[in-house]
Amino acid sequence: MTTSQELFRAQVARRILTARPELATRFxxxxxxxxxxxxxxxxxxxxDAKVLAVCVLxxxxxxxxxxATCAFAARVxxxxxxxxxxxxxxxVFLAGNPVNLTDRFAFDHVADDGSAAWQGPADAGASTALRRLLKLFDGAAELPTRPSTVVRVLADRDRRGRAPVRRELHVATAGVTIANCLVHLNHLLVEAVADGIVGPGDELVVRQAPxxxxxxxxxxxxxxxxxxxxPDHLRAYTALTEEIHDA
Amino acid sequence: MQTSLHTASAPAPARRSHADAVPPGAAHPRVLLAPITVTPSKPLTPSHLKGLLWTDVMYRATAQLAEVTYRYSPTTYHLTEQTLGFWEHLDRTVGDTDYSGLTEEDIGELYVGYRSEGRRAGPAALRPYAEAVELHGWVHPASARVLQMWAAHYARLGMHDAGLLAHQPPELGLEEVIDRLGAAGMCLDQRAYGGPVFLDATRYGLPLRQIVDAGGRPNYLACVLRELVALAPRFDETVLLYDRELEPDYLLLERTLSVCGATVRRVTLGRVPIDGEIRSARHGDWHDHTTGALLRGAGAEFDDAVLRLGMRLYFIAGLGPGQQQSFRHEALRQSLARAARLLSHDRATDPAPLPEVLSRHRGAHLHVNPYRLTSALLARHRPAPSPELLSAVYL
Known part of the structure; x- marks a missing residue:
């Protein structure tokens, strides 16, 4: 029988292989x-990352x-x-008010409501000034559970060549702080956008459970x-389902 | 005890002999002096005394030309973790004690013990102390004892006491000031996410600065803001006096108060090194140069007038605004001797009316510069200071 730990390890190994095939030869x-x-x-x-993105919250x-994260990722x-x-x-997640920063810094994407803004991905040096001015975002509070919500992503993007789909976006909450959630969801979403798993007009049904x-x-x-x-015990923090067709 | 703002008015217009201090017909300008306060947990060191004497001369000199409010509220700053934590530490480790027999140095040693313990009390342990301060102006007996001794030093030095022992709560509550700053786009409140509250002047290229930690504890900058955000805009000029080490915070404060409508002047003072080294009072080793020790030493030898003038000559004109010169007992004695000579009236005195003399040392602002005024007393080939100037500002 394959345990979930083995499945999770295979999943993590796949991510490492995609990003850094040479690591497979060392480990x-x-x-x-x-x-x-x-x-x-x-x-x-x-x-010591060479390339990074900055998200100001x-x-x-x-x-x-x-x-907003999907909209940012689609611009990369x-x-x-x-x-x-x-x-x-x-x-890197920083505490800051985008409205106060736009005169001095060029952002690659700003959320519609001004609650967040992104720079990069770019050489780490490109965001040094911004990172010096701001502080790391400290989201130590537990992630609050909200009712399921439907998020329509990239609604303003050209959807030629791909019909919008609907997926569930599952988010674990037990023992997860807002800061943890940001890290996990960010990796999942920006990589899903890059891989075409999430595309223009898609609907994500956000579901939270422990x-x-x-x-x-x-x-x-x-x-x-x-x-x-x-650290050696793996857990699934967030996931996108295959396409769903029910309402 | 009553809530008080200590305000001194310029002499009535009829007595004003020189019109250029205030333009004819204009209302007296209103000046707010807001020096950083000293935490009542240790003896006053030469660095503290320097700041207090500078402020005192600025206050008394400016009060001849303008309506001056000297805001010095220990109440406001009791709420910092540094003070509440000390009190909690005393009650936990020393317990019921009669502090009335202790000296400042004794209490300072207890403070050094607290700092070296390095333990941070949790918000729950500090809450009863914070509530007692906020609700009824409670002061821990150890700090009350220190403040009482400081009040005696002030009296001996002829310094104006703007309410060391008075209950002077800040005008705004913490939530009120956060709301006001938020409305001005200068506050980033991330408590809902388990983060801190920041003062946000990033619009002006100044770094984000925490004012309340994630546990809800305000720092001293939050206390300054509670005190000044509503108060400072009501004056024609607000003068902030502070230690050089706090320059980044005061640049931020200047910007914030300006956005709130205040006209701000910053006066930066270097600390007084001891044997070439600038040390924080939290480490102790104040030995023979606490204000109490200086007063005991010089006080036995010189009368009050010489003591008051000499101390001002040394800590203002002698040490200057910088921090190049270490404290030296010998240099202080020389200043006391200079004071004795100045008071001996063996030279002709300056015949110019007092407001004119003081106005020479104002520059482009409303307040009188204590360094320029005091240095001028020592200038050679100048008439001696008038008895009027000495009694109004230096004695």
Whole structure:
């Protein structure tokens, strides 16, 4: 029998292979120990990422932020997205009010309601001034559970060549802080947009539950990571389902 | 005790002998002096005394030309973690004690013990202390004892006491000031997400600055804002006096108060090094140069007039606004000797009317510059200061 831990490891290994195929030659990604070593190496390297994006947050509202994150990701050029992928779509979340910053800084995307703004992905040096002016976003509060919401993403984008689809976006809440949620959802969404899993006009049904329901699968994209108590024990934090057709 | 703002008015217009201090027909300009306050948990060091004497001379000199409000409210700053944490530490470790017999130095040693303990009390442990301060102006007996001794030093030095022992709550509550700053686009409140509250002047290229931590504890900058955001715009000029180390915060404060409608002047003072080193009072080692020790030493030898003038000559004109010179007992004694000579009236005194003399040292602002005024007392080939100037400003 294949346990969920094995499935999760395979998923994490796949993500590493996509981003950094050369890591597969240094670590045996098929074993638990090899994968853990690879992840530690990635965490170490993340503090010195060459390419990163910056997300400035004034306020955090889950559906609004999901919508804005997809809109930001859709603006990233494929070549920039590929470089960003090599640094595992590293994103720095900063506390700041975009309205106060737009005179001094050029943003690549600003949320419609001004609650968030993005720079990059670009060389880390490009955001040094912004990062010096602001502070890291401290979202230590538990992620609040909200009723299911439908988010229509990239509504203003050209949808030729692809019919909009509907998926569920599952978000785990138990033991998850807002800061954790931002990290996990950000990786999932920006990579899903780059991979074409999320496209113009798509609808995402945001569903929150303490743990991700395995019954909701199969998933088109999954975000797996260790827990803070047990880094070697993997857990699914957020996932996009395959297309759904019910109302 | 009553809530008080200590205001001194310029002499009545009839007594004003010189018109250029205030244009004819104009109302007296209103000036707010808002120096940083000293936390009542330790003896006053030379750095503290320097700031207090500068402010006192500025206050008394400017009060001859304008309506001056000297805002100095220990009440406002009791709410910082530094003070509440000290009080909580005392009650937890020392317990019921009669502090009335302790000296400032004794209480300072307890403070050094608190700082070296390095333990941070949680919000729940500090809450009863914060509530008692907010609701009825409660002061821990250890700090009350320190303030009482400071009031005695002020009296001995002839310094105006703007309410060391009075209950002077800030005009705005914490939530009110957060709301006001938010309305001005200068506040980033992320408490709903488990984050802090920031003062946000990033629009002006100044870095985001935390004023309330994620646990809800305000820092001293939040306290300054509670005190000044509503108050400062009601004056023609607000003068902020502070230590050089706090320059980034005061640049931020200047910008914030300006956005709120105030006209702000910053006066930066260097600390007084001891043996070439600038040390924080939290480490103790104040030894023989606390204000109490200086007064005991010089007070036995010189009368009050010489003591008051000499201290001002040394800490203002002698040390200057910078921090190049270390404190030296010998240099202080020289200033006391200069004071004795100035008071001996062996030279002709300046015949110019007092407002004119003071107006020379105002520059483009409303307040009188204490350094320029005091240095001028020492200038050679100048008439001696008039008895009127000495009694109004220096004695």
């Amino acid at each position: 045996d990604l098929l074993t638990a120990d090899g994968l853990l070593s690879a992840r530690r190496e990635i965490t170490r390297a993340a503090s 004034r306020d955090f509202d889950l559906p609004a932020w999901v919508r 050029e494929p070549s920039a997205a590929a470089n960003w992928r090599r640094d595992f779509t590293r994103t 743990w991700l329901p395995a019954s909701a699968g199969p998933f088109a994209a999954l975000r797996i990571d260790g827990t803070s108590e047990r």
